[in-house]
Amino acid sequence: MNNETFWKREERLWLEGASAYAEIVDHSCLMAFPGMGVLQIADVLEGLKVAPRWVSVTMMDRQTSRAGSVFVLGYTAEGQREGSDPYRCFCTSTYCAVGGVWKLVQHQQTLADQYID
Numbered sequence: 001m002n003n004e005t006f007w008k009r010e011e012r013l014w015l016e017g018a019s020a021y022a023e024i025v026d027h028s029c030l031m032a033f034p035g036m037g038v039l040q041i042a043d044v045l046e047g048l049k050v051a052p053r054w055v056s057v058t059m060m061d062r063q064t065s066r067a068g069s070v071f072v073l074g075y076t077a078e079g080q081r082e083g084s085d086p087y088r089c090f091c092t093s094t095y096c097a098v099g100g101v102w103k104l105v106q107h108q109q110t111l112a113d114q115y116i117d
Contacts (some may be wrong), residue, residue: 009095058077061075
């Protein structure tokens with residue numbers, strides 16, 4: 001897969017919800033969110049049932065790294081939910097080729113507001 005394909009997958013996870021997760025995320029994935037801690041993917045999927053979806057996301061300062069069957073995205077995200085202030089965070093996502101299919105195995109967000117004016 002090329003870099004742009006990974007970025008498109010990442011955007012789908014922000015905007016599309018559970019259907020994208022079922023396709024892209026590995027069952028062993030760990031995710032870390034501000035105020036929530038480290039979550040197993042089953043907990044994240046439960047949260048998607050009640051959390052309002054993002055209506056837009058902008059991914060800035062994009063960086064990538066690849067080592068064999070591991071591909072890492074790093075970026076600053078600004079997400080917007082209807083009627084809410086923008087949410088800004090620093091993100092990393094790690095994809096791994098599992099049985100020849102690229103799956104997300106790790107995602108982490110750190111609030112950026114305290115670092116960005």
